Amino acid sequence: MALDDVYTEVLGEHSRNPDHKHHLSCATCALKGHNPSCGDEITIELQIENGVVKDAAFTGIGCAISQASTDIMAELIRGKSVEEARNLAKKFISMIKGEITDEDELEDLDEALALKNVAHMPARVKCAVLAWHTLDDALKKDK
Amino acid sequence: MAVDVTDLDADFFAFSGHKMLSPMGIGVLYGKYELLDAMPPFLMGGDMIEYVQEQETTWAEVPSKFEAGTQNVGGAAGLTAAIDYLEKITFDRIEAIEKELVDYALPQLQELPYVELYGCDSQQDNKTGIIAFNIKDVHPHDVATILDSYGVAVRAGHHCAQPLHRFLGLNASCRASFYLYNTREDVDRWIDAVKKVRGVLGYGA
Structure with missing residues (x-):
């Protein structure tokens, strides 16, 4: 696996300058996720109204892969229904586990597709999926 | 030791x-x-x-x-x-090999403004063949992945020492360990790779 297959420009951009790394003033729920073995720790904040994710943001620390993955996720789920957001999380996790490889099927993951090659790096899988597992947990609780 | x-x-x-x-x-x-x-x-x-x-x-x-x-x-x-x-x-010989490599590597690392070293302030007699470091703006796990792609294995994370990292105000760190089979060429390869890390993530030197 070549380095730039993983550390893509999209990943670099989102990890250096995340758009959604801040607190939400009207968050309706917040959930912390962490990978104890590596120290990645993020808190996802969501503003959910009438079953729709109006806004999403995060705070915390972690590697470029986890930070970029979280930022891309926040962007992707804004405006989506809770149901859609959970489906995207499931799809992303399946992509990283290597269960779904068909690009057409993954199309609605949009920028998150840039993380697809993490599937070939077992040591970094946890970094990529942290935010999406946390999101799924948060939405499960919100129901 | x-x-x-x-x-x-x-x-x-x-x-x-x-x-x-x-x-x-x-x-x-x-x-x-x-x-x-x-x-x-x-x-x-x-x-x-x-x-x-x-x-x-x-x-x-x-x-x-x-x-x-x-x-x-x-x-x-x-x-x-x-x-x-x-x-x-003999342990004396192993310690001498490690010390020689640390003495060779440290001055080169100290010249790199974006490399932060821990426990390397003085050339103490009891300094072992371990160099703990971080690269500015880059998380240790990314550093390890990038160095790995250049054939250099370091450890990244808490190293079973969360309280020490908290005390030092660090989230995590990287650790390069020398042993009796390492050579100056290994150190060169490691330092060459260290110089490339920030660029991979789009940061300037």
């Missing part, structure tokens, strides 16, 4: 085999005989009993008392061979 448990008067002393060229999954727990003899077994199984009656049992002598069940024979043979090998080379 040579250690004399008698001189230290240690009650117990543990070390892992994989840090001294042995196969993984084996190590040594040294304990004073009186203490081990007074301790109950922590695991039941084959070869750790003396007499078994219906209502009572007596235990085998130390160390069998603590070695219930099937032994890791391959590991034990490997660890013994590793110890013999290292003793033939």
